[in-house]
Amino acid sequence: MKFNTISISDPCFKPAFSAISQPPRKLYATGNPAVLGPAVAIVGTRKPTPYGRAVTLDLAEKLAKRGVIIVSGLALGIDGLAHQGALNVGGRTIAVLASGVDVITPTSHRQLAEQILAKDGAIISEYEPGTPPLAHQFLERNRIVSGLADAVIVTEAAARSGTMNTVMHALEQGRDVYAVPGNITSPMSAGCNKLIEQGTIPIVDIDAFVDQFVPLEKIPKQALLLAQTPEEQAVLDLIQSGISDGDELQKKSHLDASTYSTTITMLELRGVIRPLGGNHWSL
Numbered sequence: 001m002k003f004n005t006i007s008i009s010d011p012c013f014k015p016a017f018s019a020i021s022q023p024p025r026k027l028y029a030t031g032n033p034a035v036l037g038p039a040v041a042i043v044g045t046r047k048p049t050p051y052g053r054a055v056t057l058d059l060a061e062k063l064a065k066r067g068v069i070i071v072s073g074l075a076l077g078i079d080g081l082a083h084q085g086a087l088n089v090g091g092r093t094i095a096v097l098a099s100g101v102d103v104i105t106p107t108s109h110r111q112l113a114e115q116i117l118a119k120d121g122a123i124i125s126e127y128e129p130g131t132p133p134l135a136h137q138f139l140e141r142n143r144i145v146s147g148l149a150d151a152v153i154v155t156e157a158a159a160r161s162g163t164m165n166t167v168m169h170a171l172e173q174g175r176d177v178y179a180v181p182g183n184i185t186s187p188m189s190a191g192c193n194k195l196i197e198q199g200t201i202p203i204v205d206i207d208a209f210v211d212q213f214v215p216l217e218k219i220p221k222q223a224l225l226l227a228q229t230p231e232e233q234a235v236l237d238l239i240q241s242g243i244s245d246g247d248e249l250q251k252k253s254h255l256d257a258s259t260y261s262t263t264i265t266m267l268e269l270r271g272v273i274r275p276l277g278g279n280h281w282s283l
Contacts (some may be wrong), residue, residue, distance in 0.1 A: 001100050002131060003030045016147040019173040023128035024144065030101050031122035031213050033094065039069040039215060041149035041170075042085075043163050044078030044156045049188050052156030053081055053106065055180050058206050059153060060085025060093075066214040069094060071149045073141065074109055074123070078155055078163075087115050090228040094148065096140045097125040099133035144171035151213070154179045157191035164191060167200075178203050231255055231263045232272075238271060240283055246279035 006027040008017045012034045012074050017023040027033070040063055042056060046151070048103035060070050064086035070271040072079040074095035087095035093116055101123050104110045113123055126144065127137065142165050146152050152170040154177070170177050180202045181187020196202045203209045234253040243249055248259040264281070267273045273281050 002054065003028050004016045004033070005029075006033060006124075012190065013148075016144075018241045020143050020169075021172060022143070023147075027124050027126055027144075028101050029122050029124040031117040032120050033122035033124050034090075035069060035094070035148055037067055037069060039071055039094075040147045040213075041071040041145050041152045041166070042078065042155060043072060043145065043152065043166050045155055045158055045161060045163065045188055045191075046075055046077035046079075047188065048077050048081065048156050049186065051182065051186075052078065055206070056081040056155040057085040057088070059155065059180075059203075059210075061089045061091075062206060063214065064091025064093070065089045067091075067159075068214055071096065072143055073098070073138075073145055074104070074113065075138075076106055077110070078157075080109055080112060082155075083112060083116060083121075086121075087112075087119055090119065092119065093121045093235055095121070095123045096141050096145045096148070096182035097127070097133070098137040099121060099125065099152060100127050100129040100131040102129045103132060105133045131189060138162060142166040143169040143173075147173055147174060151176040151178060153177075154192050154195060154200075156180065156182060156188050157181045158187055159190040159194055161191050167195065180208070228266070229263070231259055232267055235260075235263055235267065236272070238283075239281060243280060244276060244280040246281060249281065 006029055042060055058192050060082045064070055070081040070086040070093040083093045097114055099105055104113045146166050146169045152175055154163055167177055177200050179192040179195040180203050181196055182192055227236055235249055238249050238252055273283055276282050
């Protein structure tokens with residue numbers, strides 16, 4: 001596996017490193033580690049309930065659709081769901097490991113790691129390649145998860161959880177912290193409910209939160225057009241260039257009839273493009 005070494009003075013990471021009380025001397029990265037634009041860390045329990053799973057995916061997908069980079073730790077549960085949510089809509093996501101970048105743990109997330117890299121995301125770590133994941137390193141990496149983000153969201157977490165360590169780092173770094181309230185009888189929501197009781201900002205309406213965090217009018221239109229496949233990107237690029245005729249779109253995209261039809265259908269279903277009539281299309 002090829003990797004790059006990132007210096008603490010790198011312009012893309014200087015703001016994050018300066019906010020960390022014990023910054024790493026350097027980072028190792030595979031993929032595209034640049035954090036350009038808004039970023040949110042989504043963290044929580046390794047054993048989410050159906051409620052936690054649904055909320056995490058919904059938040060990650062809706063934020064990623066607006067160009068927000070989703071940061072998490074590639075762990076089982078909420079972390080993996082946060083990464084997957086971003087990938088579901090063609091968004092970027094960054095995984096921070098407690099091991100070397102070439103030691104993907106859990107092993108069940110190797111395919112997820114490959115998908116992250118394939119979608120212009122990144123896997124980063126402060127530990128040299130080949131380093132195994134030791135217990136104390138999971139707590140150490142949490143300061144980088146929060147440091148890379150503009151805000152941290154806890155979607156579901158127990159009262160005693162490593163997630164609270166990430167929250168502590170986020171508060172020390174001056175990051176905003178949000179929590180999703182849950183059933184008061186659910187142990188998996190006890191941590192979130194406690195955070196809210198202590199003054200953490202609750203997320204009670206996902207759409208309203210996303211609108212407030214990334215207002216539509218402040219997003220360049222092209223950032224909203226997240227293609228999920230190279231074929232979709234080819235069609236979107238042509239429409240953005242001013243081509244609307246379906247026959248011309250197919251010809252200039254170099255797609256066969258079946259692939260083109262599937263691509264147009266998926267883009268329309270997701271609301272990315274709309275029919276104008278007469279086999280013409282618009283964003």
